[in-house]
Amino acid sequence: MSFRSKATGESPFSALLNLLILVAVVASSWLMAPQAAAQGGNAEMEALLKQAGTSTRKVQQGPLAPPSVTPVNMDVHWRLWKRVANAGQAGVSELTAFRNDARSLGYHNMPTQAMAIVTLARRAEQQGGEPTMIIQLYRQAQRLAPDLPYPYLAHASYLFRKQTAEVPSMAASYFKGIERGVRWLDTRLAWQLKIIVLALIALLGASFVFLFTQLVRYFGIAAYDATRVLPRGFSSGQTVLLTIVLVVMPGLLLRSPLLSLIILLALVAVFQQLNERIVTAVIFSALALLPFVDHHMGDLVSFPGSRAQALMHAQYFVCDPACTQALADQAGGPQGDALTRFTHALAIYRTGDTARFQALLTMLDGEPAWPVAIRGEVDNLRGAIHVALGKPEDAAPYLVAARTALPTSAAPSFNMMRAYQLAAQEAEANSALQEASARDMAAVGAFIEQDRRDVNNQLMVPPLGLGHFWKHHTDQQREDISMIGPIWNSLAGERLVLDWAPYLGGLGLLIVILCAPLRRMHRTSTPCPKCGLARDPNDAHKMAGHHYCLPCYRTFLAGASLSYEARVHNETVLGRRDRMQAFLRRTLSLIVPGTGHALAGHALLGFGVTFTLIFAALALWQPMGIWRSPFELFTGDWLGQRALAWAALSICACIGLNAAWRDIVPTRIESPRARKSP
Amino acid sequence: MSEFKLDFSNLPEDLTVPSSLIEPEPPPPEPEPTPEPLLGFAGDDQGQTTKKKKTKHSNAGVVVFHHSITIFLLLLLLGVGTWSYLTFNKSSFFTTGAVNARAATYHAHLVEAQLYRISTALEVAYVVQERYPAQLDELVEMGLLLPSDLYYPLGIQGYDYARDQKSYRLRVIDASEPEIEIITD
Numbered sequence: 001m002s003f004r005s006k007a008t009g010e011s012p013f014s015a016l017l018n019l020l021i022l023v024a025v026v027a028s029s030w031l032m033a034p035q036a037a038a039q040g041g042n043a044e045m046e047a048l049l050k051q052a053g054t055s056t057r058k059v060q061q062g063p064l065a066p067p068s069v070t071p072v073n074m075d076v077h078w079r080l081w082k083r084v085a086n087a088g089q090a091g092v093s094e095l096t097a098f099r100n101d102a103r104s105l106g107y108h109n110m111p112t113q114a115m116a117i118v119t120l121a122r123r124a125e126q127q128g129g130e131p132t133m134i135i136q137l138y139r140q141a142q143r144l145a146p147d148l149p150y151p152y153l154a155h156a157s158y159l160f161r162k163q164t165a166e167v168p169s170m171a172a173s174y175f176k177g178i179e180r181g182v183r184w185l186d187t188r189l190a191w192q193l194k195i196i197v198l199a200l201i202a203l204l205g206a207s208f209v210f211l212f213t214q215l216v217r218y219f220g221i222a223a224y225d226a227t228r229v230l231p232r233g234f235s236s237g238q239t240v241l242l243t244i245v246l247v248v249m250p251g252l253l254l255r256s257p258l259l260s261l262i263i264l265l266a267l268v269a270v271f272q273q274l275n276e277r278i279v280t281a282v283i284f285s286a287l288a289l290l291p292f293v294d295h296h297m298g299d300l301v302s303f304p305g306s307r308a309q310a311l312m313h314a315q316y317f318v319c320d321p322a323c324t325q326a327l328a329d330q331a332g333g334p335q336g337d338a339l340t341r342f343t344h345a346l347a348i349y350r351t352g353d354t355a356r357f358q359a360l361l362t363m364l365d366g367e368p369a370w371p372v373a374i375r376g377e378v379d380n381l382r383g384a385i386h387v388a389l390g391k392p393e394d395a396a397p398y399l400v401a402a403r404t405a406l407p408t409s410a411a412p413s414f415n416m417m418r419a420y421q422l423a424a425q426e427a428e429a430n431s432a433l434q435e436a437s438a439r440d441m442a443a444v445g446a447f448i449e450q451d452r453r454d455v456n457n458q459l460m461v462p463p464l465g466l467g468h469f470w471k472h473h474t475d476q477q478r479e480d481i482s483m484i485g486p487i488w489n490s491l492a493g494e495r496l497v498l499d500w501a502p503y504l505g506g507l508g509l510l511i512v513i514l515c516a517p518l519r520r521m522h523r524t525s526t527p528c529p530k531c532g533l534a535r536d537p538n539d540a541h542k543m544a545g546h547h548y549c550l551p552c553y554r555t556f557l558a559g560a561s562l563s564y565e566a567r568v569h570n571e572t573v574l575g576r577r578d579r580m581q582a583f584l585r586r587t588l589s590l591i592v593p594g595t596g597h598a599l600a601g602h603a604l605l606g607f608g609v610t611f612t613l614i615f616a617a618l619a620l621w622q623p624m625g626i627w628r629s630p631f632e633l634f635t636g637d638w639l640g641q642r643a644l645a646w647a648a649l650s651i652c653a654c655i656g657l658n659a660a661w662r663d664i665v666p667t668r669i670e671s672p673r674a675r676k677s678p
Numbered sequence: 679m680s681e682f683k684l685d686f687s688n689l690p691e692d693l694t695v696p697s698s699l700i701e702p703e704p705p706p707p708e709p710e711p712t713p714e715p716l717l718g719f720a721g722d723d724q725g726q727t728t729k730k731k732k733t734k735h736s737n738a739g740v741v742v743f744h745h746s747i748t749i750f751l752l753l754l755l756l757g758v759g760t761w762s763y764l765t766f767n768k769s770s771f772f773t774t775g776a777v778n779a780r781a782a783t784y785h786a787h788l789v790e791a792q793l794y795r796i797s798t799a800l801e802v803a804y805v806v807q808e809r810y811p812a813q814l815d816e817l818v819e820m821g822l823l824l825p826s827d828l829y830y831p832l833g834i835q836g837y838d839y840a841r842d843q844k845s846y847r848l849r850v851i852d853a854s855e856p857e858i859e860i861i862t863d
Binding site for chain 1: 751754759783784788791792794802805820821822
């Protein structure tokens with residue numbers, strides 16, 4: 001049996017080693033990041049202001065010209081670049097020309113080309129290519145798809161494998177990749193869905209294990225205390241039978257095994273310690289939240305192929321004439337909404353064809369009332385169109401409104417700078433540029449360096465924030481999707497529907513909270529740490545509040561008070577129980593780490609270990625999760641989650657092995673202080 | 679004749695002396711009355727001494743009540759268990775139509791997402807090679823897709839793929855699933 005990963009060829013031990021290095025890198029980079037950012041920021045600001053001094057003076061009156069390039073130009077640059085790249089060079093100038101053409105045509109991201117560059121960079125790496133060239137290729141890929149995480153993560157991965165001396169660069173690229181992955185909906189939702197699914201399965205497994213340990217630990221105590229409470233005619237055997245009936249019967253009546261398990265958990269919750277009670281509360285909370293989680297998962301899994309995703313791609317990727325026509329059809333159709341119409345307007349604007357801009361303004365004005373959430377972007381677009389038409393005086397009111405509505409966006413201030421330029425107001429233009437730079441220096445820096453006079457280079461009209469697309473998706477009527485439903489049905493049966501889960505979970509939480517004082521006031525029995533039998537709270541005064549039960553106390557601590565035969569008998573029986581308890585703890589720890597801890601009363605640690613173990617094992621088994629993201633090519637290990645999973649598995653295994661080797665000391669439950677005998 | 683006496687003082691330490699040769703020790707004093715061993719099922723003995731004393735003197739009514747409860751509980755458990763067993767095969771834990779229909783809905787979304795993923799890989803391959811691959815396996819060989827991608831999500835038999843110079847057709851091998859046809863200029 002080989003522990004070597006088929007996908008990466010790495011052994012878990014090298015993955016662990018890599019992880020340790022990564023942790024060191026991340027820590028050092030995190031410490032150094034503010035200083036580096038401050039230094040970089042100052043230099044960038046100085047350069048930007050220096051360039052702004054000349055940029056604001058470059059004024060050419062009249063409407064902006066349409067783009068002077070076509071997709072054919074892009075194709076030529078791309079083919080040129082491939083020829084250069086095949087010759088072993090990075091081809092930065094060809095890719096820059098390609099990107100400039102794409103920008104003039106209004107292409108915001110080009111993920112296909114970016115991933116193609118990553119493909120060739122990986123190929124060059126396998127063929128022992130020059131590291132400088134490979135790094136340049138990754139940087140060019142980042143510039144072609146600035147909103148996608150993968151070029152950044154691929155860059156970080158390469159530096160991690162080959163250029164370990166480039167620690168700050170690697171960490172910076174890794175964090176930028178994660179930042180973009182969390183922002184970009186296609187990746188964020190896929191990652192979110194993966195984490196939720198793995199966490200739910202791990203929670204289910206850890207809950208079963210926890211319930212088993214609590215059953216072993218507390219069922220006898222429940223039966224004992226029930227005997228104390230019930231009328232005199234009930235014996236202990238009958239109490240056990242009655243308890244079983246109470247637990248099993250509702251499940252049998254509703255033919256729902258899960259219901260019996262829930263009742264069982266609620267039953268033992270009456271007697272639990274605080275840490276066990278917390279775990280039980282977590283389980284019941286998760287149960288109560290299941291329908292809401294299920295609904296959210298339905299939203300996540302229905303995003304691929306949705307209209308919201310199509311609109312997002314139209315704004316962030318490339319919207320060709322076919323895409324624009326489709327948007328026009330949708331915007332004019334019965335299901336046309338504000339987001340679709342804005343996307344359509346943006347697609348027309350990005351063509352740069354100023355002949356169509358007057359019609360575009362009419363279209364924008366034709367909307368009865370744009371939603372407040374996107375009104376700032378609409379005003380910015382209107383202002384940009386007026387500037388592009390060479391009418392700065394008409395643009396001003398819209399840009400002022402947009403500047404107020406979008407307090408963190410550089411776009412309205414930047415476009416205002418262009419309007420001032422057209423009006424030959426240099427001082428105001430400088431002031432507007434400074435304001436734009438203060439809002440978003442990176443965005444301004446990317447635009448100020450352009451000298452092409454087309455709308456996509458001269459004016460800043462960014463796509464809508466990604467939150468708008470998610471909101472649009474969740475607001476849409478969609479078909480009823482349930483990912484938890486089939487699993488719930490197999491566990492709970494068809495009569496106990498998922499909609500009951502909040503009531504069951506709420507009831508369980510209520511029991512956990514209401515019964516907490518019973519334990520606090522020492523009204524319930526507790527497990528003896530020696531033999532595991534019930535320790536009656538009424539016996540506390542007989543043994544000065546010791547944490548043993550009365551038989552263990554008299555046998556092992558106050559043995560002189562017993563006869564020889566009685567002590568030998570007790571030692572035999574109790575010793576056997578003690579050894580059995582230790583055997584159980586050790587064996588279970590070996591089989592499923594964390595089980596022994598939960599059995600010994602260390603519930604939080606035990607539950608955490610079992611949960612982590614299952615989660616990590618599942619992450620290794622299905623690293624890509626349920627929904628495989630469209631651009632997550634090459635590997636399912638973009639974030640290095642295999643290394644993290646191996647580390648988590650190793651830690652859990654070490655905890656389990658340590659417990660199996662050394663045994664776990666059971667918790668000593670505090671006892672009421674000695675009281676006078678009644 | 680002098681009296682012969684055994685002397686054990688010089689014997690080696692590891693020698694076991696038969697107990698019959700050793701003068702018996704005086705019997706130990708009678709132990710003081712101590713509590714009885716406190717074992718057994720917890721509910722019977724622990725802390726229940728007061729209750730137990732009372733139950734010793736219980737009358738026949740309590741005994742009848744005791745056994746009645748036992749019989750009742752056993753019959754209840756037996757009855758419910760039997761009824762549940764007899765009707766168990768009517769329960770469909772895994773194949774409820776409504777639930778499966780909802781599951782099929784999300785399965786369709788996963789298929790659609792996977793079609794998009796494969797088409798992305800095809801586009802990347804086209805941009806790199808200036809042609810679409812002859813078979814989907816080429817995408818795996820190029821490292822663009824994982825081997826499992828061609829059979830994902832679970833429940834499908836694979837993907838049907840055909841290409842020509844400038845376009846391709848991709849669909850999942852399942853009549854009810856969506857199809858993607860891409861034509862590039």
